[in-house]
Amino acid sequence: VAKGVRKTRSKFGGRLEPTSHVAVQLYAGRGDLDIVTQAETIDRFESLRLDADRFADSSALLEVVDVVSPDREPDERRYRMLLGALRTLDERPTALVVPAFYLKLLAHEGLAPQLDACVRCGNGSPLVAIDVGEGGVLCDACRRGRPVSEPALAVLRAILGGGLSDALEVADPGVCREVDAVATTVAEYHLERRLRSRRAMGHA
Template identity: 25%
Template sequence: MRKTACEAIVLRITDYGEADRIVSFFTREEGRLSGIARGAKRSRRRFGGALEPFAHLGLQLKIPYSGLTSIESADVVTIHPGIRVDLSQIGCAAYACELVERFTPEGEANPRLFRLLSSYLERLDSAPPSPSDRRLFTVNFLKILGYQPPLENAPISPETATILARAMRAGSFGSIHFPDAALHEADRLLDPAVAAHLDRPLKSLAFLRECSTL
């Protein structure tokens, strides 16, 4: 077992027993991990209100050679409070986190993906949810993991292909706008590219379709 400090984003939390929590989180240094926070529902000194979905934290960890990581303590960088005031923002954040959890192997660092996820959550925390931002996240997510669909001869218009290509070169969220027609065309390309690597549909995407047009 080794001790380490990591910068992490909480992907999902599950209560375990009377006092503990199982946490899925994505770290800059170690990639995706699952860990147990013993006494998390009781200990405000060690965890306070830090262990929340979408929270950006500094974690002290004990990583064993096999089995669950032990989360020893958590310090809040930000819990992204602005995300939690709107169902569409919650849905978009959950979509990004579910993609990361479902696609990434455990224990494999990917700093570019960590930066993308962190930047998207920061955007959702400070601005209304944008359909264009979600497509920008998705196409860059696929690009980083090597699953980028080819734009040449794709079943989309040249205009939409141009916007997607610009989205993969964009430096920040909010810099690319997809017209309504391009949003639907982008989905016809990106959604199957995502689904091809999953064994079941994304719960967060179904939620977004029920609650909004994002």
């Protein structure tokens, strides 16, 4: 809780704006609410607030991290992942930053989908669909769930297999929409809730 943050002369000013990277000092309050006693800006990420699309994407990142993070259980890796994704949106936004973050976050939580072989029979090709309930991709004989194209599957593999930088450069609108839909569906399945920030922008 930041007391007086809405006042014109608040000592926090715009430091606690959404998407800002800040260092805060907290006073342990009663119950689960701590009080912000000091806040220093590290990075404002101005473009994330000034551009509607970037703000929507950054809101999607913040929402999924808020959902997956237990209260009072810090996770340095998760924090660094979020900071890196926000910085990427700020400096070189692409259509796949949010879905890539969803997939990397799921992998960090041990929930990444199986993408290398059919989860039912182990067949390596052709892989034509993905079923989140089954846990990954399916071959033509076992197919069910959502169809997935080979180009989209290649991007999904790159994101989770060490080729993130190359994956973020993919510009094909159809492939980007497909990867976004898969990532959002997988994330919502494991989180057991709809991601409002993403759905509000018409994704998935």
